[in-house]
Amino acid sequence: AAAGATFVVNDRADYAALLGAGLHVGQEDLLPSDARRVMPAGALVGYSTHNTAQMVAAGEEPADYVAFGPIFGTVSKERPDPTTGPERLREIRGLTGRPLVAIGGITRDNAMTCWKAGADSVAVIADMLPLSCTKQTLRDRMTEWQQLTQK
16 A cells, blocks of 8 residues: 555455455455455455346445456456456446446556546556566556556
8 A cells, every 4th residue: 555556365355354455356256245254344345247237236245346347358367258348338337336447358558448438447467467577577567557547
């Protein structure tokens, strides 16, 4: 947080609680309501959704934000859900008043499309950590993303 970033653990409420980190859970993980029993009070908890029914159900869960996607094709998952595209993200925006995170295949080249479609933020894996990632590559990518978010 001192660097302006929030550390979020994927899937593992026990690790997140031990580390004092936020938690992100998906459809095959603990429900946010169950994760809240493990997490300290006030901890950040996010929840992934991939279709309208899941987004509606997420409205009943105590998640601080909801993620939707994959918006674009992704190489970060072995068996990703079907891509939704930014048009579907725009429609989903109307189903939640919570912060909405676009996930799946987000790059520096398409992030602005997600923000224009109603996403409050984006989640990035492969564009931040390419296969040939070095310490310098990561620093360069972080700088590029910071510049992009200031536009």
